[in-house]
Amino acid sequence: MQRIIQINIAGRLIPIEEDAYTTLRDYIRTLERHFESVQGKDDIIQDIEYRIAELFSIRLQSGTPSIDSSDVGKVIETLGPAYTLGAETAEPVNPYLPGPYTGHKSTGSSNRRLYRNPNDKMLGGVCSGIANYFDIDPVIIRLIMVVLFLSAGIGLLAYIIAWIVIPLARTPQELAYMSGGEPMTFDSLKKNMGEELQGLKRRGEDMSKELRDFFSKKK
Amino acid sequence: MNIENTESQMRKGLLELCILGIIYKENEAYPSDILEQLKQANLIVLEGTIYPLLTRLKNAEVLTYRWEESPSGPPRKYYSLTKSGLEFYHKLHESWTDLSNAVNHLTA
Numbered sequence: 001m002q003r004i005i006q007i008n009i010a011g012r013l014i015p016i017e018e019d020a021y022t023t024l025r026d027y028i029r030t031l032e033r034h035f036e037s038v039q040g041k042d043d044i045i046q047d048i049e050y051r052i053a054e055l056f057s058i059r060l061q062s063g064t065p066s067i068d069s070s071d072v073g074k075v076i077e078t079l080g081p082a083y084t085l086g087a088e089t090a091e092p093v094n095p096y097l098p099g100p101y102t103g104h105k106s107t108g109s110s111n112r113r114l115y116r117n118p119n120d121k122m123l124g125g126v127c128s129g130i131a132n133y134f135d136i137d138p139v140i141i142r143l144i145m146v147v148l149f150l151s152a153g154i155g156l157l158a159y160i161i162a163w164i165v166i167p168l169a170r171t172p173q174e175l176a177y178m179s180g181g182e183p184m185t186f187d188s189l190k191k192n193m194g195e196e197l198q199g200l201k202r203r204g205e206d207m208s209k210e211l212r213d214f215f216s217k218k219k
Numbered sequence: 220m221n222i223e224n225t226e227s228q229m230r231k232g233l234l235e236l237c238i239l240g241i242i243y244k245e246n247e248a249y250p251s252d253i254l255e256q257l258k259q260a261n262l263i264v265l266e267g268t269i270y271p272l273l274t275r276l277k278n279a280e281v282l283t284y285r286w287e288e289s290p291s292g293p294p295r296k297y298y299s300l301t302k303s304g305l306e307f308y309h310k311l312h313e314s315w316t317d318l319s320n321a322v323n324h325l326t327a
Contacts, residue, residue: 011293040275050296051266054293057292061291078265078266084265
């Protein structure tokens with residue numbers, strides 16, 4: 001025995017068996033979870049619901065009194081389980097789009113990277129590199145550094161570490177990255193920190209590889 | 220080597236171009252129309268894959284849509300190309316022609 005309930009899907013009143021309804025509801029919930037972080041999630045779910053309503057309408061017009069589990073099963077089979085549908089809208093907008101869409105790709109701020117500045121340096125260009133990164137006067141950074149040098153001695157150590165760790169801007173592209181774009185915001189800074197750490201890791205790996213090569217040659 | 224997997228990757232990559240092509244030819248099309256044609260051409264297996272694509276193209280302002288009442292089912296979303304969408308489609312189609320020529324040449 002099955003209870004038949006009425007559901008409203010895409011504005012259509014559909015008579016459906018209770019079991020079938022539960023299956024359908026679970027399917028739509030899985031879809032909602034699947035597209036959770038996708039821009040336009042509501043549109044996608046809406047489109048799919050309209051398609052489901054359409055397929056049900058066709059089925060009902062063929063003379064069946066209500067939708068049952070096998071009908072729902074067929075619909076899900078036709079549309080495909082959530083995991084096969086690929087959250088494609090999460091991808092960035094196509095870069096070769098003409099007109100206004102290309103603009104949103106590079107606004108500079110996220111492109112800025114921390115380099116030592118070879119064109120304006122007292123010692124290693126650390127201070128002016130940092131100043132470039134935050135878009136402030138290098139003199140201010142130098143003053144802070146001097147205060148740190150004198151007060152605790154940490155400044156000197158920090159400076160030397162920074163000298164080693166921060167790469168020198170060599171190519172014109174690196175120079176552009178160093179000063180290009182807009183001043184850093186806290187968010188983009190956080191994002192860049194991740195990238196810097198990646199780069200640092202790579203440099204560490206390169207260095208240890210060189211050392212290994214060096215020692216293995218000696219043997 | 221799984222041939223079906225490779226085939227499905229190929230089809231997937233071309234789906235966007237084909238959807239735009241159908242809409243271009245029909246001037247206006249609603250998803251079930253598009254699905255019908257894609258299925259006949261063996262380009263799509265699971266219907267659900269088309270909806271995220273349509274939404275993405277709509278969000279990128281390649282496509283736009285209008286609602287129309289249907290005599291039998293729920294209202295339908297009729298998709299059409301925007302002005303820049305048209306340009307996008309022509310460029311994409313051109314790339315495809317070049318690509319398919321190149322591939323045919325290489326694999327002939």
